[in-house]
Amino acid sequence: MELLRRLPIIAFEDGLPPPLLGPLTWLMVAHTAKTPLPLSCMHVNLILAATLQLASSRYRERLLGEGPRDGARAPLPSLADLINLDANLTPSSSEMAVEIAGRPGQSDVEVTCAAFRGCSEEDSAADARLAMDVARAALLRAAYGGMGGDVAMLHKAVTTWSARGAEQPSESLAWGARLRACAREALSGRVLSSGGSEGSAEGNAKGNDRPRLTLEDAIVREALGGNVRPPEPSSSGSPRGGTRDGADGRTDGGARAPGASLAEAELRRAMRGEGGLRWGDVPLSSLDFHCTNVLDQALATPAVLASLRQVLAREDAGAAPSEGAAFEAALEPGAPSDASKAALELGQRAMWACSSALNVKEDWLEGRALTANRGAAEGMASCATAGVIPPDWEHRMAATDWLRGVAISRLGLTTNRAVQAMRLAEEVSAKAQAAARASGSASSSAQAEASWAAEAAAAAAAVAASGEYPPREASLLGNAWAAIGPHCRMAACETLQKLLANEMRQREAQQRLLDAMSPGLLLEAPPPRHVGSTKPEPHAHLPGLFLVKDFVSEAEEAALIEWCVSSPAWGTRLSLSLSPLSPLSLSPLSLLSLSYLSLSLSPLSPLSLSPLSLLSLSYLSLSLSLCVCVCCPPYQLCARARRASRCFLLSAPARSSSSLAGATRVSGSRRPTTHPRSRRRRPPTAGSSPSGTHPVRATKANHGEPTRDPARVDDWRRPDWIRSRRRCSQ
């Protein structure tokens, strides 16, 4: 996880953003601490391929804000801006949905491949699309935070790459193609011709005859800018047998660029842990005797000891007698342990002094390598023609780099870099003065150049004078490290190579098992021998519980676990089943949240304040009040209140609003006009009935016979009313 978070920053800080940056950032987002993604073999391959690209790159990009275009810094775009800018470059949403969901008959691998942007056919806007992908990836990474300097750098990257994505493609600054070329060059270890390997589109990727891609093909293709064709199945039947040598891929034109095929072969080999890591890929600054034993390994080599002996012989005149003797003794065959410790100490001091972090990669700006031996003149000329950089920018940046390197180096590098920085500063100063003389008067720009050169020269001289190590010790340590360093790097590389190879061999064995299993290993393979004869054993105490031991073999067990873990929906299913908020969990919390959500979204919700909601609210309140009335009639409440207060508020249940109003009036007057006793009902008799207050009444229709009003026969309140009235009268 830390690696995934760190890689995008390293990509912008110490190298060129690899074409795999988009999928890499997606992986960083998907693989979190709370919901870790089960990384499959292909995910690891993706990370390794991106790391290899990054480590192999000879270039480091100058972002906007670091170079001479400081003044032209654009405002930081938002993600929405980037999406809008990309609207004319990407497929429509419906096409995207089809692409993501997959077409009928497409396998999962093909759908996954389609998710890689680089797998789509190259077109004229490929560079812009790549730039927008890089900008989005940088913005996404910046949103995840980190050190302030890193986030600021990522914002610069967003500005730089979004500006590139918005630009029209230019022949002179075809940075996208050159970026891919740099990636290919880094992987193949050779220089490519500028136009030889890019731009060959894969036309037959459309239609039904589209070749089947594996995910590995997709990763390689993405890394190499779409210039890869899936391997043809070999005659031996091995799914990947044809890609081992990397020479089987072809472009549609019938010929593949040699650099691309070499790069593809290199990348494929690296993804299998087969010689992909070269000893030159291990930077010296990554070696440390605190955490590795490479120094011990190097000092155990006779050739290294011989080199060290020569160094000490040269430096013997200046070294302290006792120290020199100790080192000499240490370098003799069969030296005692104390002497070996002295040699080890010398190696440690040399490593500590000389392998300090210093980015020695060449500058890369707008698709041009600026400080490379190769193509520097061409790149500088084209950039100067386009007005991107000033003519002497290379000298200026090189001098600044040297000064920066001097400032952070422990050894000081007084003999080399500070002197070189002073020389470069003097060159710039001389050029500025010459320009001023040619123009006849000292212009402001010439004055600025001269002042900058003077400052640079002074800084270089100060660094040279204040070295951390005395010159003689610096020379000894520098020469000692020159003898030890390459062997240390080689030892580290071999160790890493071995580790990676072992890891990748294991992963490939698992992958082979999965490949063999996917058509139905369990369907075809016979069960373990004893399974057929074994019957389920019932449990001694638990009725209904049976157990079958060794139901699957060990190979099947490993395959099933790998299959489950590599299933793409594994994490989702797990999080859904475990999250108490998930509706699938059917937990009380989820139901509560669901109901709240539905209420909030409904127009009936009181939160919406719609007329319907107010109506429903009033209806609800009315229903509640009616419910309260039904459950506990108001006269009971009044009776209890009256018993409590010992006063006559209501003498009888309010049958109608008028009686209730009358009662209210009673309560308000000192002398009630209708005393409860005066309203005592009598049992109905024939021919007589209280007026409208009793359920039994006489009507003319039945000739005076008392009948029961059907509407009032089941008046359930009557007994209560009577009892209440009796209580009231007490």
Add this chain to the structure above:
Amino acid sequence: MATPRLDPLPPPLLAVANRMASLAPHLLERGTWRPNQANAISYTKAKGHYLGAHCDDRQLSGRILCNLSLGCDAVMTYTNDKDKEEKPHRVELPRRSLQFQTGQVRFNYAHGIASEDLRGERRVSITFRKEQIASKAANKK
């Protein structure tokens, strides 16, 4: 009302189900029981994962549960829901073993696995069920 869509089990799980049916037809409703649902759960001991004591839904999950234990051994604890005084039963579940829960164990006993009862770093269990709603929908078709 739309009937739920029934996806067939993936081939590896289907193979396990077929082997299960051929092995113990007398337990699986005379061989007519076929699971239509498989649920895989991964337990990592270092993360404190456990299976809380529960009894699967008595209506939805059907009368038979089959559980395949992978990765490491574990001990499953059964507690009687109806007779609280009955002592819990601890049942060893070796890795690569298959467990059938039918009858009383299925309906009357809650089962769970404490985190400390995971005998290895990681356990993956695959539970096969015959979901009633889905099977009814399939029968309607």
